[in-house]
Amino acid sequence: MPEADDDDRALSLPVGTQLTGTDRFIAKGRVFNKIRELRQRAGLTQAELADRVSATRQTIIAVEAGKYAPSLELAFRIARVFGAPFEDVWSFDDAG
Amino acid sequence: MARAELYSWISLTALAAVYFWFQMRMLDGWTIVDQPANELLRVYFLVITAASLSELAIAGVIAASARGAAVKRDERDLAIEARANLVERGFLIAAVNVVIWQALWEGALAGHGLPRIDLENLPTLFFVLLTILFAGECLKRMTTIALYRFQ
Structure with missing residues (x-):
């Protein structure tokens, strides 16, 4: 079961981790992500996350560069790897 | 560089080389050389064989380089391939329609100073159709490269 595997491999970032300071959301259009910061905090390389x-x-x-907005499935997988809620990794600017 | 992008670069180069040989056989300057049907058939089989073999060889080398990789293709690769196919399809539809309009409205266009394709001439028809196919394939690979660069 892929979902169970993802959960088993989830890292121990505290749920609701708030990124501050130089941490910035990377945007693809109006979809933003904090993958780079979360990945670096988790000590993962891009290849390992992939x-x-x-x-x-x-x-x-x-x-990470904001050039590609992934599918919902991949977005959820990425969030689960960090053990973080979806909203902490991804956000959508609906005011733009 | 993604494997699909690398494949597109090499394939584009191979297609350009095959098309260069093809146009050398078909053109004298900007004029299409008149040739009998059996000679055109020979050129056709040589071009198709060269293009197919080169594509197979390139695909084989790229597949071999991907051996051992955990993930060979993912959703982004498929999305880019789908968009490139769509661009190629759009181009082919437009190009074939231009040929159809040309054929149907030969009389109407004849009175104008527009460039015309002599579709009654077999070498011309053969050259135009194969050129459209080559252009479609090249456009697909260029679209793939551009999407990998900018998406």
Whole structure:
């Protein structure tokens, strides 16, 4: 079961981790993410994160750079790897 | 660089080389050389064989380089491939429609100073159709490269 695997491999970032200071959301259009900061805090390389979410390293690079907005499935997988709520990793600017 | 992007670069180069050979056989300057049907058939099979073999070889090398990788393709690769296919399809539809309009409205266009394709001439028809196919394939690969760069 992929979901169980994802849960088992979830890292121990506290739920609701707040990123501050230089931590910034990276945007693809109006979809923002904090993957780079969360990944660096978790001590993961882009390749390791890619393996955990069954994506290629190039896709993680593109997502982190805000060049590619992933599917909901991949977005949830990424959030589960960090053990963080979806909203802490992803946000959507609906006022823009 | 993603494997699909690398494949597109090499494939684009190979397609350009095959098309260069093809146009050398078909053109004298800007004029299409008149050739018998059996010679055109020979050129056709040579072009198709060269293009197919080069694509197979490139795909084989790229697949071999991906051996051992945990994930060979993911959703972004599929999304980019789908968009590139869509661009190619749109181009082919537009190009074939131009040929159809040209054929149907030959008389109407004849009175104008527009460039015309002599579709009654077999070498011309053959050259135009194969050029459209090559252009579609090249456009697909260029779209793939651009999407990997900017998406």
